[in-house]
Amino acid sequence: xxxxxxxxxxIDRLCDLAREATVAGEDARARNYVRRARRIAERNRxxxxxxxxxxxxxxxxAYLRPxxxxxxxxxxxxxxxxxxxxxxxxxxxx
Amino acid sequence: xxxxxxxxxRHELVGLDARxxxxxxxxxxxxxxCVVTETTKTLGxxxxxxxxxxxxxxxxxxxxxxxxxxxxxxxxxLVARPARRTEKSGDSKWR
Numbered sequence: 001x002x003x004x005x006x007x008x009x010x011i012d013r014l015c016d017l018a019r020e021a022t023v024a025g026e027d028a029r030a031r032n033y034v035r036r037a038r039r040i041a042e043r044n045r046x047x048x049x050x051x052x053x054x055x056x057x058x059x060x061x062a063y064l065r066p067x068x069x070x071x072x073x074x075x076x077x078x079x080x081x082x083x084x085x086x087x088x089x090x091x092x093x094x
Numbered sequence: 095x096x097x098x099x100x101x102x103x104r105h106e107l108v109g110l111d112a113r114x115x116x117x118x119x120x121x122x123x124x125x126x127x128c129v130v131t132e133t134t135k136t137l138g139x140x141x142x143x144x145x146x147x148x149x150x151x152x153x154x155x156x157x158x159x160x161x162x163x164x165x166x167x168x169x170x171x172l173v174a175r176p177a178r179r180t181e182k183s184g185d186s187k188w189r
Contacts, residue, residue: 001101006180009097010106017109029130033108039177 007044011037015052018063030063059087099165102157103172104180107132111158112139115166118152132176137169 014037021030034056041048055064062083064070071082078090097105113126125146131138137155138145148155150169157165174182 001098003104003181006101006104010180013097013106013109017106032131036176040180043177043181 004044004046007040007046010040011046011048011052014040015049018056019065022063022065022068027062027069031061034061034063054081054089054091057083057085057087058089059083060085097159099159099163102159102165103167104182107137107157107172112137113156113158114139114148114153115156116154117148117169119149122148122153134175135173137172 014033018030018033018037021027021033037052038048038061040046056062057064057070060083062069062085064081064083066072066081069084073080073082075090078092081089081091083089107129108131110129111126112129114122114124117123125139125141125148127139127141127146129137130140130145131147133147135151136147136149138147148169150172153169155167155169155172157167159165172179
């Protein structure tokens with residue numbers, strides 16, 4: 001199997017693992033998984049899945065679980081996600 | 095077709111159940127648990143009370159895939175930076 005397919009699968013796996021780790025309260029571990037997924041995408045020049053970009057913090061690499069370590073607010077025309085670290089991310093309704 | 099025995103040395107190891115089958119260090123024999131961390135030269139296995147770091151070099155690991163298959167890999171084949179392992183390890187010589 002070619003490298004690109006494996007890299008994509010690794011990113012998906014790490015995304016799931018980061019979510020499970022966050023739910024289990026292992027925040028540091030989840031951060032490491034998120035960082036590794038980003039690194040793999042970078043090395044293989046792959047775009048990160050939308051689910052991944054929306055549910056991770058750009059600033060502290062935390063995997064975001066709304067209600068647990070993130071606040072989600074709907075505003076006029078866009079959604080605002082605030083991480084516990086204070087970083088805000090916005091994305092449009094679509 | 096995620097994670098088959100052929101792709102295992104190049105795939106994500108975190109999340110798999112692993113066991114130390116043979117190794118240069120007899121104290122490590124039989125350590126088992128879910129892989130939680132990986133560095134260039136070690137794997138961290140989640141034990142009952144703590145994470146045990148096992149060197150890859152000189153150790154033989156047994157990984158259990160989600161399909162139930164058990165794959166034995168020489169740790170030497172896994173020595174690489176975690177993100178680079180996908181590109182580096184060429185043809186698999188799994189047994």
